[in-house]
Amino acid sequence: MELFKTYKLWDIEPVKGLGTTLWDKDGQEYTDLYGGHAVISIGHCHPHYTEMLTEQLAKLGFYSNAVQNSLQQELAHRLGKISGYDDYALFLCNSGAEANENAIKLASFHTGKSKILAFGKAFHGRTSGAVSATDNPKIRAPFNVTGNVEFVQLNDIEAVEKELSTGLYAGVIIEGIQGVAGIYEPADGFLRELRAMCDRYGAVLILDEIQSGYGRTGKFFAHQFSGIKADIVTTAKGMANGFPIGGVLISPDIKPSYGMLGTTFGGNHLACTAALAVLDVIENEHLVENAARIGEYFRREFCQCGENAESLDKAIKEYRGKGLMIGLELKDEYIGLRDRLLFEEHFFTGAAGANVIRLLPSLTIKEETAAKFVAAWRKLTE
Helix, strand or coil, X not given: CCCCCCCCCCCCCEEEEEECEEEECCCCEEEECCHHHHCCCCCECCHHHHHHHHHHHHHCCCCCCCCCCHHHHHHHHHHHHHHCCCCCEEEEECCHHHHHHHHHHHHHHHHCCCEEEEECCCCCCCCHHHHHCCCCHHHCCHHHCCCCEEEECCCCHHHHHHHHCCCCEEEEEEECCECCCCCECCCHHHHHHHHHHHHHHCCEEEEECCCCCCCCCCCCCHHHHHCCCCCEEEECHHHCCCCCCXXXXXXXXXXXXXXXXXXXXXXXXXXXXXXXXXXXXXXXCCHHHHHHHHHHHHHHXXXXXXXXXXXXXXXXXXEEEECCEEEEEECHHXXXXXXXXXXXXXXXXXXXXXXXXXXXXXXXXXXXXXXXXXXXXXXXXX
16 A cells, blocks of 8 residues: 655655754754644653653553543643633644634534634635635635635734624634744734624634644734633644644633534543643743743844844845744745755755745754754855
């Protein structure tokens, strides 16, 4: 049997990792500034993480959600406290797409309505409902094209009101920062108006924090810069440092009933242990604060290159993002820089199209590592 080939693959096979360093099967060392799509939040093979998972695996790896699992309750308590959503409920699943599926379903259950409003360039996942709310026709099969989802442009509050005023919408789903699109932020004022508009028209506000959450931006969730609270928050990628997990944080106004949601593997013993280990490290090593600090270092280096006045690095058309969720839009003459960073200087980065380099490193990244990347960048763009 062959693999079903849907990925364009680099001819590199990492076999070992530690912190922000990877080694391939030939022993070549790389610095990881992408973390496998923002998944590696506390660094590869963090000793506390590996110890907790090893101990739990030796006791019990899995049992179903038909019995008590106190690890789930501990995770709910800890996550609520650190995120500022301690009065919300937590539903655990297996991925970001699944979290968004459940969020959309809850909005529809709660309101009795069927329509969802999403935004241009949005990415919410590849499962049926999530991909219907994703603004990329190339990954929507005919089955996923539905009249239940409409798109408006990000930060266009008049377009939002035009749709919500029809009274047809169960909810609005929006990313804390659009990641796959190339790091585009909803304005703080727009989020505040969106919150008020959802209240006015009885729609559930869903904040997709799957990539932008878990401390990456310098707050636990990116939308918290605006001062709002969502009705539902979805999370996944950095939640368990590579162990598959997703979470849905649900307002106390949305009432559960038996059978409303369900999952076989979600919230299993290993997943909860991995997620608890991540929260331990985030708190003990002050990683939210570190994300803000190193993010400011990158911004200074790339945005204040002149001696007396702010100016962008000569290779960059636009710098976008907060904390350690960064989009570097390249000028046309520097397209191809990502390949050179990988193959000549051995830095893993991400992309959004041909002209945007995305930086999504572990929140444990040190300034020394960030400085080495800046030096490699300048070496290649001289």
